[in-house]
Each structure stands twice: as C-alpha cells, then as structure tokens.
Amino acid sequence: EVQLVESGGGLVQPGGSLRLSCAASAFTFSSYWMSWVRQAPGKGLEWVANINEDGSQIYYVDSVKGRFTISRDNAMNSLYLQMNSLRAEDTAFYYCARMPYGSGTIDYWGQGTLVSVSS
Amino acid sequence: DIQVTQSPSSLSASVGDRVTITCRASQGIANFLAWFQQIPGKAPKSLIYAASNLRGGVPSRFSGSGSGTDFTLTISSLQPEDFATYYCQQYYTYPRTFGQGTKVEVK
Numbered sequence: 001e002v003q004l005v006e007s008g009g010g011l012v013q014p015g016g017s018l019r020l021s022c023a024a025s026a027f028t029f030s031s032y033w034m035s036w037v038r039q040a041p042g043k044g045l046e047w048v049a050n051i052n053e054d055g056s057q058i059y060y061v062d063s064v065k066g067r068f069t070i071s072r073d074n075a076m077n078s079l080y081l082q083m084n085s086l087r088a089e090d091t092a093f094y095y096c097a098r099m100p101y102g103s104g105t106i107d108y109w110g111q112g113t114l115v116s117v118s119s
Numbered sequence: 120d121i122q123v124t125q126s127p128s129s130l131s132a133s134v135g136d137r138v139t140i141t142c143r144a145s146q147g148i149a150n151f152l153a154w155f156q157q158i159p160g161k162a163p164k165s166l167i168y169a170a171s172n173l174r175g176g177v178p179s180r181f182s183g184s185g186s187g188t189d190f191t192l193t194i195s196s197l198q199p200e201d202f203a204t205y206y207c208q209q210y211y212t213y214p215r216t217f218g219q220g221t222k223v224e225v226k
Contacts, residue, residue: 037163045155045163045206047215061214095162104210105153107174109162 002026002108004096009113016086016117022079022096022110030054030074033099035106036081038092038115046092049081050099064090086117121145123209125218131226138194140205140221147187148211154183154192157220158203166205167192197223 008020022034036048049070050059058070069082079096096110122145132138142152150170155163165174167183170190180195194201202225207218 044220045157045208045217047208047217050213050215059213103168104151105165105168105208106155107165107168109164111162 002098004098004108004110006094006096006110006113009094009115011116011118012086013119014087014117017082017084018086018115020081020083020094020096020113020115022081024077024079024096024098027098029072029077031101033101034070034072034079035097035099036070036079037095037097037106037109038090039095039112040089040092043092048094051079053101083115086115088117091115091117120214121148121209121212121216123207123216123218125205125207125221127221128219129222129224131224132197133226134197134199136197136226138197138201138223140192140207140223142185142190142192142207142218144188144190144209144211148209150186151209151211152183152185152190153208153210154181155206155208156201156203157206158200163206194223 003025005023012018033052035050051070067085071080093112095112097106098108124143126141152170154167157163171183182193204220204222206220
C-alpha cells in the first residue's frame with residue numbers, strides 16, 4: 001500500500017526555519033512527480049510546490065517563492081520542504097502528495113504535519 | 120492566476136439524496152480538473168481526475184463531468200460516509216488552484 005509519512009512540523013517563531021520531510025514507501029518514488037499542499041486550520045486547501053521526478057522542474061506558489069525550497073532524495077525515497085523566513089500566515093497542515101506521470105494531479109496524500117508560526 | 124469557484128459553499132442533504140456540486144474556472148482549462156474529498160480531521164482523498172475519471176476504489180455513485188470552464192461532481196445516492204468537504208482543483212496551469220470547498224452536511 002502506498003504510504004507517504006510527513007514529519008518535521010512544530011512550533012516556530014516568526015522569521016524562523018523548519019524542514020519538513022516526507023518518507024515514501026510501496027512505490028517507485030523516483031518515477032513520480034511530488035507535491036506539497038497546505039491547509040490553514042479550518043480553511044481550504046492551497047497548493048504550495050511541485051517537483052518532477054529528478055528535481056529538474058520545480059514550481060511554487062508566489063507566496064512562498066524565495067522562502068521555501070522543495071527538494072527530493074530519490075535514493076532515500078524522501079521529499080523535503082525547507083521553509084525559511086516563516087510568517088504567521090504559513091501556519092497550516094502541510095501534506096505531501098504523489099502525482100502519477102503524465103497526470104498532472106494528485107492521487108495519494110500523506111496524513112499531514114502541522115506547522116505553527118507564533119511568538 | 121486561474122480562479123476556481125465552487126458552489127454551493129455548503130449544503131444539507133439526507134442519505135439517499137442526489138447531490139451536485141459545481142466548479143467554475145475563470146478561464147478555459149479543458150478537462151484538467153480534479154475532485155477531492157476531505158473528512159474532518161483527515162487528509163484529503165482523491166476522487167476524480169481529468170474531470171470525469173474515477174480513481175481506483177472510488178464508489179461508482181461518484182461521477183464528474185464538464186469541460187472548459189464548468190464542471191460538476193455528482194453523488195447519485197448519498198451515503199453516511201460521504202458527509203465531508205469536497206474540493207475541486209485545476210491543473211491546467213501554474214499556480215495550481217483549488218476551489219474554496221463545499222461542505223456536505225446532514226440535513
């Protein structure tokens with residue numbers, strides 16, 4: 001069964017940094033685009049970033065450009081989101097998600113990890 | 120950016136009801152639209168891609184239709200496990216954008 005397990009969330013002060021990880025299993029990780037999607041508590045879903053199979057194509061929502069970096073380690077079957085210069089409005093559940101080749105959209109989601117930005 | 124507007128934002132329905140949710144894109148997106156279901160406290164689940172294709176394991180009471188700017192998600196006979204919030208997402212271009220969600224509640 002496909003599994004995506006996020007970790008690394010927590011409480012951080014405004015201006016701080018956090019690195020999220022997503023451990024993938026039960027599928028050939030290196031063959032899939034991957035995505036981060038976030039959801040502020042009680043709010044809707046917001047796409048954050050996509051990365052292609054080898055990391056050569058990366059896209060971000062404007063609100064995180066220059067502050068967040070998506071990356072992957074195919075040898076470790078892991079996806080990452082480095083978050084710098086965090087703001088209160090970055091407070092959200094962050095979901096890791098898989099996108100099948102050629103589909104452009106998500107088929108499996110992780111369970112999410114909560115990032116809280118507060119002083 | 121392409122705006123995606125769902126309607127209604129919430130609805131009340133009973134088990135067995137036929138439920139329809141609409142999603143309108145601010146410009147044409149062909150059939151690059153997906154639907155997701157989220158039960159409170161849980162991660163989203165993928166239901167439909169390419170406007171009308173069911174993901175594996177999704178019950179056949181769910182269906183999607185539309186192309187261009189107007190799309191619908193239909194649940195033919197609402198079941199207790201279907202009470203949830205539903206989101207559409209366009210993946211025609213970047214940034215990917217979601218609708219604001221439609222909460223399906225018990226009448």
